[in-house]
Amino acid sequence: MKKKIQVIIKNNNFKQIKKGKVISVFTGYAFNYLIPNGIAEVATKNQIKHYKMFSEIARKEQEANSIATQKIKNSIEQISKITIYKKIGDKNLIFGSIKEKDIINWINEYCDVKIEKKQIQIENISNVNINLFKINIKQNITVTVRLCIIPYNI
Template sequence: MKKNKQHIEVFLYQNIKSLAKKGDIIKVAPGYARNYLIPQDLAEIVNQNNLKKFINIQNRIKNKEKTFQDYFNNLKLYINQIYILNIKKKAGKNGLIFGRINEKEIVKLIYDLTEYKINKKQITMPEIKYIGAYQVKLNFMNEINAIIQVQIIPY
């Protein structure tokens, strides 16, 4: 005999990879909500008393996402105009640079050129040990990405 599964609606306070993102109202099994989501402060049960509060929170989240989206779209335009970052590094005769180029240095250069702040976690780059040109990918959010050419120049 098959049990009739009842689901309850919960509001998510955090992103949950396999489930949904922060601010979503979703249906889950009551046991999952009571035993995991609610005790971990990941969600709260939706009812008539708090529905309006959750809708207001959803609207704030959407407005914040829109602000971030505008911010990163503008930054992407700047990056596309710059296209190449030149970095001068001391190097040996074999082209091996002294020190290394890391995400933190790229973040600083981008800020110096654009006055836009990004997080070093938004940068995907190869290991840079030699003089030459490298492609660095900037992952701003969802589908807003940019690629910038980093040129290492000896001095």
């Protein structure tokens, strides 16, 4: 009987070993702990091929997501400023305030990029001024954009 056996890890939370990794462990450890608890399974040629195929698909999806994120980032960085026209009252205060919805509408109209309300970090803006706000594209990727409010009176 062999002292060691090849097993494939089935989940990511086992000793910081990635899912699909083939490791060599003692037979008793494999059959008494890893396999009954669903942490690993015996490594056969077909199982190894199966996990490699799925890891390749996951890698391609991750690559496609990073390319799409980079395209969105580049198109938003092309915006030099966003201009919104608002009616003003006394002391250069605008009626209402600038909300995420106003910015989303502007970006959808002029850039053809879909962003969500929760991606925009904007402070309460209630006067005519040039302001900065941030758009979180992904967790680590943030773009800062200028917002110009132009007054008009009817």
